[in-house]
Amino acid sequence: MDFLISDELKMIQLTVREFIEKEVYPRETLIEDGDCIPEELIEGARKVGLFGISIPEEYGGLGLGMVGKCVVGEEMGRGSAGFSGYHGAHAGIGTSGIVMVGSDYLKAKYLPDMAEGKKIGAFALTEPDAGSDASNLKTTAVKKGGRWLLNGTKHFITNGPEASVITVMAVTDPSRGARGISAFLVENTFPGFRVGTVEKKMGLRGCHTSEIIFDDCEVPEENLLGKENEGFITALRILANGRAGLASRCVGACLRLIERSLDYSGKRVQFGKPIIENQAIQWMLADMEMETQAARALTYQTAWKVDQGMNIIKDAAMTKLFASEVYNRVADKAVQIHGGMGYMKEMPIERVYRDARITRIYEGTSEIQRMVIAAQMMKKG
Numbered sequence: 391m392d393f394l395i396s397d398e399l400k401m402i403q404l405t406v407r408e409f410i411e412k413e414v415y416p417r418e419t420l421i422e423d424g425d426c427i428p429e430e431l432i433e434g435a436r437k438v439g440l441f442g443i444s445i446p447e448e449y450g451g452l453g454l455g456m457v458g459k460c461v462v463g464e465e466m467g468r469g470s471a472g473f474s475g476y477h478g479a480h481a482g483i484g485t486s487g488i489v490m491v492g493s494d495y496l497k498a499k500y501l502p503d504m505a506e507g508k509k510i511g512a513f514a515l516t517e518p519d520a521g522s523d524a525s526n527l528k529t530t531a532v533k534k535g536g537r538w539l540l541n542g543t544k545h546f547i548t549n550g551p552e553a554s555v556i557t558v559m560a561v562t563d564p565s566r567g568a569r570g571i572s573a574f575l576v577e578n579t580f581p582g583f584r585v586g587t588v589e590k591k592m593g594l595r596g597c598h599t600s601e602i603i604f605d606d607c608e609v610p611e612e613n614l615l616g617k618e619n620e621g622f623i624t625a626l627r628i629l630a631n632g633r634a635g636l637a638s639r640c641v642g643a644c645l646r647l648i649e650r651s652l653d654y655s656g657k658r659v660q661f662g663k664p665i666i667e668n669q670a671i672q673w674m675l676a677d678m679e680m681e682t683q684a685a686r687a688l689t690y691q692t693a694w695k696v697d698q699g700m701n702i703i704k705d706a707a708m709t710k711l712f713a714s715e716v717y718n719r720v721a722d723k724a725v726q727i728h729g730g731m732g733y734m735k736e737m738p739i740e741r742v743y744r745d746a747r748i749t750r751i752y753e754g755t756s757e758i759q760r761m762v763i764a765a766q767m768m769k770k771g
Contacts, residue, residue: 393690399461402452406465409438414469421470421596422741431473435507440466440477442505444485449501456631456696460638460689467642471745472596474639479548479597480504482632483753484511487557487573491616491624496575500555512553514544514576514602515625521546522758524559525568525622529604531560536611538574540604543586546752550600551585554578557628558604559621566619573621575613582607593744626703629753631696633706636753637689637713640746644682644717647724647742651675655727665727674723682720685713704766711759714749721746 395403413434421427435441443462445451454462459482466474485504488496488511503509520526529542540560547556556576563570576583586601616624652675655666665671692705721743725732732739750756 392694393687395457395461399454399458402454402458403461403465405438406440406462407468409434409440410465410469414473418470418738418741421472425472425595425598427473427476427596432507435477439505441481441507441510443481444489445501445505446489449497450505451501456634456693457690459635460693463635463638464642464645464686467639467644468646470596471639471643471742472594474642475594475597476549476552478632478635478639479513480507480511480553482635483513483628484549484553484555484557486631487513487615487624487628488575490627491573492575493612495612496615500575504555509554510549510552512547512549512556513628514547514550514556514558515629516546517542517544522755524625525571527559527561527571529558529560530564531562531572531574531609533562533611538609538611538614540574540576540582540607540609542604544602544604545586546589546599547602548597548599548752550602551588551598556602557615558602559625560604562621563619568622570619571621571625572618573615573624574609575615576604576607576609580607580609592747593741594748630703630706632753633710634689634692634696634702636749637685637692637709640713640717640749641682641686641689643742643746644678644685644720647720647739648675648678648682650739651678651724651727654731658729671727674727678720678723681716685709685716688712704763707754707759707762707766710754711756711763715756717749718746 413431417428417431439452442451443454443459447453466477488500504511515524517528519528531538531540554577558574558576559571560574561570562572582605584603586603588598588600591599655671656664658665688709692702692709695702695705724739725743728737728739731737734740
């Protein structure tokens with residue numbers, strides 16, 4: 391296992407970092423206050439190839455492996471969580487299913503435009519009665535006259551209002567439970583498709599989450615993604631691979647919180663000296679750094695295993711669980727170091743504290759990750 395990244399990845403890392411510092415940092419307040427991603431920021435992301443990091447070069451993408459995607463994710467995590475969430479839902483779970491199991495026809499039809507950011511992707515698994523219990527889907531797909539008719543409601547779908555191409559899980563054989571679920575690629579222009587309620591959230595402003603409603607939604611037969619009744623397996627693969635990417639964004643956010651906390655504590659004077667000279671502050675900073683570097687090491691170890699084609703079900707669960715919990719602890723300590731100012735909206739720490747909370751819930755709650763880890767341990771026993 392080699393933790394050194396290639397010269398090519400170093401160049402990509404520097405390009406993304408420059409983009410985040412020059413284009414994203416100055417617009418973070420605009421994203422937060424306006425609850426939208428400025429079009430010029432999206433256009434800038436297109437120019438540096440950010441929308442195509444998961445897509446093979448033959449379809450216009452960068453064709454990065456998981457280590458490469460984590461390098462990008464770490465840099466993205468340093469900036470606006472709303473923007474990185476919007477990007478991550480597209481470049482990760484929104485496109486990886488097509489790359490993994492899509493037919494040549496589907497890849498050729500959708501991936502070039504998705505690589506350029508002309509079409510934005512999303513992933514629709516969660517429903518009102520199927521959150522952590524993802525096998526309890528109610529959305530159905532029935533084949534009729536050379537097409538599939540989808541009926542049901544998805545909710546909490548990241549990029550739901552903006553997505554042009556959505557990977558949707560639906561029941562095709564109710565008698566088989568989780569083994570009767572299939573995956574489909576659904577365009578937002580298909581008859582019977584509509585966006586429902588756009589949710590108001592605690593954080594991640596600019597990254598929109600909504601219901602998606604299917605009312606006899608007409609999906610071409612060829613838009614079946616992978617094999618019929620193997621959609622749940624596809625969903626698990628998509629989510630497992632996506633967890634390393636999410637963890638890398640958590641790590642990036644932690645690194646920026648540490649930088650901000652070091653800067654503030656070095657300048658904030660109380661009782662005649664900078665507060666960083668107090669042991670209590672130093673211990674918080676030390677814990678923040680230690681846990682962040684541990685999360686970083688676990689993230690890249692899991693990413694390396696993905697690139698080697700290894701089974702990473704347990705690793706992905708551990709990585710997502712640990713990195714998201716570390717992110718929340720680091721954010722909490724950052725607020726404490728900043729004191730009263732950390733609680734004020736004029737400081738970015740308050741925003742990051744709110745943004746961090748969702749990472750312990752979406753793409754599998756911390757409790758579900760522990761269940762996955764324990765189940766994998768018992769299998770080996």
